[in-house]
Amino acid sequence: MARPALLDRLVPVPPAAVRRLAIAAVVAQAGIAVTGSIVRVTGSGLGCPTWPQCSPGSLVPTPHPEVAALHQWVEFGNRLLTFAVVAITGLCFLAALGCYRSGHDASPPHSVRGGRPAPDHRRPRRSRLVRLALVQPLGVIAQAVIGGFTVLLGLAWWSVSVHFLVSMALVWLAVVLVSAVDEGDGPPRPVVPNAVRALAGTATAVLGALLLAGTFVTAAGPHSGDTDTPRLAAGVPAMAQLHADLLFGYLGLLVGLGFALCAVAAPAGLLRRYAMLVAAALLQGVVGGVQYALGVPEALASLHVLGAALVTVAAAAVWTGTATRGPVAAPPTPPRPRDATPAEPPAPSPDAADRPALAERS
Numbered sequence: 537m538a539r540p541a542l543l544d545r546l547v548p549v550p551p552a553a554v555r556r557l558a559i560a561a562v563v564a565q566a567g568i569a570v571t572g573s574i575v576r577v578t579g580s581g582l583g584c585p586t587w588p589q590c591s592p593g594s595l596v597p598t599p600h601p602e603v604a605a606l607h608q609w610v611e612f613g614n615r616l617l618t619f620a621v622v623a624i625t626g627l628c629f630l631a632a633l634g635c636y637r638s639g640h641d642a643s644p645p646h647s648v649r650g651g652r653p654a655p656d657h658r659r660p661r662r663s664r665l666v667r668l669a670l671v672q673p674l675g676v677i678a679q680a681v682i683g684g685f686t687v688l689l690g691l692a693w694w695s696v697s698v699h700f701l702v703s704m705a706l707v708w709l710a711v712v713l714v715s716a717v718d719e720g721d722g723p724p725r726p727v728v729p730n731a732v733r734a735l736a737g738t739a740t741a742v743l744g745a746l747l748l749a750g751t752f753v754t755a756a757g758p759h760s761g762d763t764d765t766p767r768l769a770a771g772v773p774a775m776a777q778l779h780a781d782l783l784f785g786y787l788g789l790l791v792g793l794g795f796a797l798c799a800v801a802a803p804a805g806l807l808r809r810y811a812m813l814v815a816a817a818l819l820q821g822v823v824g825g826v827q828y829a830l831g832v833p834e835a836l837a838s839l840h841v842l843g844a845a846l847v848t849v850a851a852a853a854v855w856t857g858t859a860t861r862g863p864v865a866a867p868p869t870p871p872r873p874r875d876a877t878p879a880e881p882p883a884p885s886p887d888a889a890d891r892p893a894l895a896e897r898s
């Protein structure tokens with residue numbers, strides 16, 4: 537199928553550069569969730585009371601008798617950060633489009649016709665990588681719209697909850713993107729038995745419920761983003777209890793997963809990711825307990841959001857580590873002269889080498 541000429545003119549991008557940009561996307565997606573929480577805990581959620589304008593008739597903050605300048609600039613600053621996240625994730629998408637396959641000739645096409653480089657058909661597209669990379673900027677744009685509705689709805693607690701959970705989904709997908717850089721496009725092949733993968737999947741589902749319950753605690757708690765926002769009537773103690781119960785369930789599943797991973801002699805890389813997940817979840821539990829006991833001070837509430845993002849990153853890393861799609865396939869090589877030295881096969885990426893599929897290990 538013919539490809540648009542514009543895509544063929546993209547500079548070839550090495551996988552290492554895409555990986556760096558994908559890691560930047562993880563940081564940016566988690567970072568904007570944390571700065572969003574700063575908007576909330578400083579009570580600046582309606583610092584810009586309209587959307588997409590900051591105040592009626594102005595895109596930027598203007599002196600307003602009813603809105604403190606600090607609240608305006610905190611909320612407006614967070615809106616500006618959206619552009620930075622779009623830029624990072626957009627660049628990552630462009631890099632994924634230009635990414636060449638491992639072991640492939642990275643030099644730009646030599647033949648030039650009429651001042652334009654000839655289409656480089658030697659550079660097959662990495663379709664899964666491109667799809668995952670595209671989700672990132674699209675997700676940020678969707679979040680800008682959800683954030684806008686959140687403002688227009690007067691920070692209704694359920695809209696804040698949706699806004700936060702979509703952020704965590706984007707963080708998760710950004711981690712999957714990082715892992716996709718070194719993986720092929722094939723179907724996932726488990727590196728641990730299916731039952732162990734199912735356990736990791738169950739733990740992930742419980743983590744989702746834990747995050748959701750966390751937003752219920754916030755919805756009942758003092759940090760709505762604006763003093764006049766109605767709170768969830770269920771009350772903080774009941775919601776915090778639900779949140780903590782889910783945490784205990786999650787930790788129990790992680791203990792089971794740890795035994796299972798050791799029993800099946802899981803690859804060392806997967807065990808390292810698992811250890812980081814346990815450490816992050818325990819630390820987050822401690823931060824949560826302390827902030828509850830201290831009446832949810834602002835700084836700890838934002839630290840807790842950072843912790844939630846780190847637990848999400850670690851859980852996504854464990855999940856992606858339970859399967860492999862094999863190394864990136866080298867593209868078909870053009871026929872070469874008979875006396876030419878045969879090309880070296882591409883070296884498998886360190887990450888893929890660490891995760892042989894189950895069938896290959898036995």
Ligand code: HEM
Pocket residue numbers: 573697700746747748749750751752753754755757758759776777779780783816817818820821822823824825826827828832837840841843844847
């Ligand atoms: C792995 C463990 C935990 C995770 C992943 C987690 C996650 C979350 C999330 C996602 C939120 C909502 C943040 C927001 O809406 O901006 C939240 C809020 C909250 N969590 Fe946790 N949490 C954990 C453990 C705990 C524990 C053990 C407690 C103690 C009871 C706790 C207490 C709270 C409180 C009080 C809030 C409301 C903070 C506010 O009003 O801003 N968390 N948590």
